[in-house]
Amino acid sequence: MTSIGDYHCNEVKRSWCPGCGDFGIEAALKSALSKSNIEPKRVMTVGGIGCSGLLPYWTKTNSFVGLHGRALPAAIGMSIADPDSQVVVMAGDGDAYGIGVGHLVHAFRRNQKLVYMVANNGVYALTKGQVSPTAELNAKGSSTPFGINMPPIDPISLALISGGTFVARGFAGDIPHLAEIIERAIAHEGFSFIDILQPCVSYHKNMCDPLYAAGIIKLEVSNHDAGDLNAALTQARGENGNRKVGIFYCKENNSRKVSDAHVYAGCRSSEDILGLIRPMRVTG
Amino acid sequence: MTSIGDYHCNEVKRSWCPGCGDFGIEAALKSALSKSNIEPKRVMTVGGIGCSGLLPYWTKTNSFVGLHGRALPAAIGMSIADPDSQVVVMAGDGDAYGIGVGHLVHAFRRNQKLVYMVANNGVYALTKGQVSPTAELNAKGSSTPFGINMPPIDPISLALISGGTFVARGFAGDIPHLAEIIERAIAHEGFSFIDILQPCVSYHKNMCDPLYAAGIIKLEVSNHDAGDLNAALTQARGENGNRKVGIFYCKENNSRKVSDAHVYAGCRSSEDILGLIRPMRVTG
């Protein structure tokens, strides 16, 4: 088994605020990777642009930080090209549910194998405190000083009705539980989506209140059947749906065949290509 | 009451294929506008880029055809600036559910008053027959000659779980029924979403089969309570959910106050603005 330290990049100084929930996600991810025993060189860690998206900086795997809102398509491209590597994305909720939500809807349909973690802190943290799409109705932020007049997005329901095959939520404040979810997500043969409640000590203090942690509700085998899509939807849409953590839904597809890699393997010869255009041949 | 002819623009030749479902949508819309008695000059008809989006060409109202995928944000801007006008959008399913689906998710949250009609023909028709996001699994198109390997999007469920306040589906082949839905949508004080099954005679012949029309199921007061969100979701997600037409869900908000117009009304004087920056005043 690889060890957690194998995934640490110590050259780059962490710039998250002390107490930031992102540390919890980092710890859970590295623990899950080590439990899954995936060598660092077979991992591609992808970040969004946001505080959370800085994770690849201090992760000693292959790392990729692209454009705000586009972590997901880039990650899908990676996973398609190199299906033997484990792609793990850490995007912010602004990135994933704001500017990038169009890609997300289609990613559920595409079901490409990768782990997509969204640090859901209710704010645009890196840009200093505007509300994100998961902010509660009337929440105030620097761009909505009188409160936002739109209800929040419900990412779990969105995932479920869009065809998500692994739909979960974790809490950055409960590292072992989150690590377990990530481990399951890594094992899943498809697109694994994890919304992660992530307290931001600088711009979303409510989430840092112990009362918030106390309000978290765990879905477990005893109270929820993760194989039942309707049950999952009921959980997500019911009271306190946005405080529930655990695996809402998981649909394994064992018949899925391992995809071919699409890495460059040299140019083709002209014989290779002439067959393709036979119908266009006119003479000779 | 205005008459249907009042909305006809005869200068521009219609270029839809004979038999195209878009003609049905046009007829239904014009009928609904006239029944709602809205003067042409108080209507803004907005088109996406696609066959369906050509509608504003031959509509004698204010007309606007913007960018592919961006009809919705443009329409929202119009409705905000001039809330006294009725904004009606006709977008294609590629436009609305493909490139533009990110705007749609957020439009449900914003709930700006306008009517958003999506011509759902399962194809990118104007670009000559690629599959759209509503195409059935394995459907073939020119860009997916071996069949699309992703399941279709479910726009009604998407609308319902995203906070849609008026969620309906019509069938271009049933003009009176569709007109009725549009009339209700116009009356709705919020964002009215209508997915419209629209047979494309050139690129989606299955939808033009009489069997297709025969398979359409109507939601009516007798079999569905449009005030019940859960019931709506069950209808949408149940068997043949994508063949059901009618109003799935409608939530009126009578307390909604009429919004102010935001049309330009002259520059401000310097007195008007100095109050805003009082905290920045350092001397004088």
Add this chain to the structure above:
Amino acid sequence: MNRLSIGIGGQAGEGVETLGHAIANLMAKMGKEIATNGEFYNAIKGSHNTFEISVSDEAALSTSTHYNLVIAMDGQTLAEEARRIVTDGYLIYDPETGAPDVSAKLVAVPFLNIAQEVAGTKLAKNMVLFGCFAAMVKAPKELLASMIDELLKNLPPEVKQRNVEAAQRGYEVASEQVHESFMQVSVKDSAVENYLMSGNSIAALAAVRAGCTFFAAYPMTPSTSILEFLAKWSNETKMSVHHVEDELAAINMAVGASYAGARAMVATSGGGFALMTEGVGLAAMLETPIVVVEVQRPGPATGLPTRTGQGDLRQVLHAGQGDVPHMVLSPGTHEEAFQMVREAFEYAEAIRGPVTVLMEKCLAEGMRTISVDALNQELDFTCERQLSNGLKRAISYEHDAEGNPTEDPQIVTDRQKSRWDKIAAIAEKLPPARLEGAEGAAVTLVCWGATYGAAMEASKLLTAEGIATNVLHVKYFRPFQPGVLEEFKKCAHPILIEGNLTAQLGGLITEKTGFEIKDKILDVSGRQFTAEGLVERIKEIL
């Protein structure tokens, strides 16, 4: 006569394009060189579309709107294209659609009736007309039949048969009226292996040849068929081909795939490219090779989706925020498109960044005869990816050589420069620009992209008329092609020809060389340049 121009006019949905392709194919099979151009309205049904075919013994570089033969499928053709039939030219028409008022040799064919009668549907009229045409070039009837068989291969045998019969009736009716052959041809089972291909099919094929393993696109006229060809071939090529949700996804997926080891390409038109600009900058910043094919149509905004133009040079050159080291090039011919798309993959590896190949609708959709030799050529420049054994770091924030973030003023400056150094280095590998045509010419036509074809042919016409003319075709825009200034010094009277309003290449030339071209032919009609059109406008200038 070693060159003929054929024009077909008809309503959208009447099969103008099918007939055009059939004729082009027939002539190509009979050993002729072909160039085609379709002018279609942006509507599925109901407007007047045209299709032009140039047929000649030598390489055909462009088409003409002065026709030796016009086939009128609708009445409007009689009023428009038929008026541009040259002396001694032919007009095939159906008396039912109107009485022609032109001085051409008339071939009256009741093709609507024949189609209805023989094939049971007026839709077969294009087959009747195909038969007429075949008769005019005295093509073997068996060839006609076998071509229709191939063309309609998805239809039931009895339908095919009826179409063949309709065509044969057309053949007979035309034979009765036209006795001399319209063009000297004989079916050569030529040893030369030739293909009749569009620019888009060539670009797609070049990607396959270059070993491209990943392709993503969102449909956009006139680039869509690149996606369609690659999708169709994907079982054979094993390329991963995706019609994705939008252009933002396409380019970011390509960058991701390339990061993971793929050779990746995307294709789009100007509007889709506008959405890709941030991604182009990303590829440059991450030093990730990708190839973009941008097929131009007239803008701004939706513009004229089905027409041609050259309005996107500057948009492409300046894509993305900041100074983006992004290579930009554009081929002049179909052969060059094949070479340049392949090269683009090699350059992308060399600069470890984005390379965009600009094409135009007229090249992308226009068909040309291509010899197998053109597809067999070796590249002058190749570059394999340098794979490191270590972990890969790709960070879109400014970073040091190891890929770690830095905001140190000196490192930041060095990194920016080092990325541009790669562009400077590749400049030395580029073939220098060179004047083509008459030595010491009185007039030089300066152009880029597919305008080359009409410019070259115009230069020949002018030279033949005694006005010695040559052509300077600029192919590389970033880095700016070496040799342009040197060649300019040899020019007596340069005239700039571009398919845009703001002389985008002209401005770039001035910027890069200080040289200003005073005389300009700028065309934004959405139609491709023709040699005769150019000759006329050049004479106005002289």
Add this chain to the structure above:
Amino acid sequence: MNRLSIGIGGQAGEGVETLGHAIANLMAKMGKEIATNGEFYNAIKGSHNTFEISVSDEAALSTSTHYNLVIAMDGQTLAEEARRIVTDGYLIYDPETGAPDVSAKLVAVPFLNIAQEVAGTKLAKNMVLFGCFAAMVKAPKELLASMIDELLKNLPPEVKQRNVEAAQRGYEVASEQVHESFMQVSVKDSAVENYLMSGNSIAALAAVRAGCTFFAAYPMTPSTSILEFLAKWSNETKMSVHHVEDELAAINMAVGASYAGARAMVATSGGGFALMTEGVGLAAMLETPIVVVEVQRPGPATGLPTRTGQGDLRQVLHAGQGDVPHMVLSPGTHEEAFQMVREAFEYAEAIRGPVTVLMEKCLAEGMRTISVDALNQELDFTCERQLSNGLKRAISYEHDAEGNPTEDPQIVTDRQKSRWDKIAAIAEKLPPARLEGAEGAAVTLVCWGATYGAAMEASKLLTAEGIATNVLHVKYFRPFQPGVLEEFKKCAHPILIEGNLTAQLGGLITEKTGFEIKDKILDVSGRQFTAEGLVERIKEIL
């Protein structure tokens, strides 16, 4: 001494910016002219940030990195900023953070202890330091107290009180060590009404003044505060202000709102602008006025989010497919930003299309003292929208004058030209470029945007040293500002100064005038130009 430069260094999250703003505010209230510049890392916590303040009697156009006073909140400041203290300058530091090894007048203040002791938290150290500074300029203690009261207005009274006390202790400790006043100041209850404002607050205010009724944006450093100011003011202004899902939505909503009668604006930085380029083309095609403010930071891609640069001129100029008639301008100072954003709305009406105002992070976030007169000025050019009574047609396909789609080659050409004619017409209304500074100078500094400040001050320093220097500040890029060529003819030795690597303005000047500027100072460090830095580099060139 009529000009002093203050530098503050500390860790992210330590309140460097709060202290800097407090000091700037204090000096402004005491009647001084202020310029500030913050250099922050792109991280919420844990890196070394600095804040510079220029204080002078005359208008301060830029800041300096040679300090008369350094306030060291962390040890790194001792090693970095403290080394750039000028002769006779001061250093305020806490002996706990290290022993300074510099030849400055030392003011040792145990601010960490004081903060902890008096206010009960080390976080109050910036208030202790604020007190120290106030003592050094002999500011009245009541002013200090009232300012802290205002600054911490959202905190409970007892907390505020403790902070005031901590500041007062700082005041006392510093007073004991520094006897002469660091700068001659007296609180003038000056009749001149002055404001201390950032470029972003000015741009926001200008929009309000121009009667803008709709604003949409997606947050992006360093443009975000435009959104924040407009949102905060929206109750008073009744402007419809929206933080939307992405930049694509922002610009398309603005186009829609403008179509429906609003005056509409969006603001973003380079990456967001990349996503808006298609929308810019749309506004041009639909002939719908909109104003875009693009605040530059270094690219490509994510680049250096919190630093400054001038890398987006070309991206903005060539936004969108096709030839997009889009006006582009950039102010040199805060006052000019106010005028130009207002003008932009008028130009947008005149050309019925998009107008982009380019700014830089250093201008957008840098603070300056602005007199009420600057906010009171009338515009030289205004234009009301011509509203038709009929139905409005706006179609992004090419269309005729009535807005109906057309593909007619002639109409299509005419429409393209007519849209560009509006750009040509507005060119005549623009103030011509003019040389500023020494007549018949030996050296001319050519620049654009906020580089103006440092260039002007450098020209003064050089002129004072006997090298007569003037400045050519180009403000309009499309249409290209009239008069540039004429002014160039008067220049003995032009030197180009730009915050990018590819000399974007330089290239444009060559393109538009044929004139090539050989000597260039191009800086992509992400830091703003300083007058001293420029003087040094100019001397190297001379």
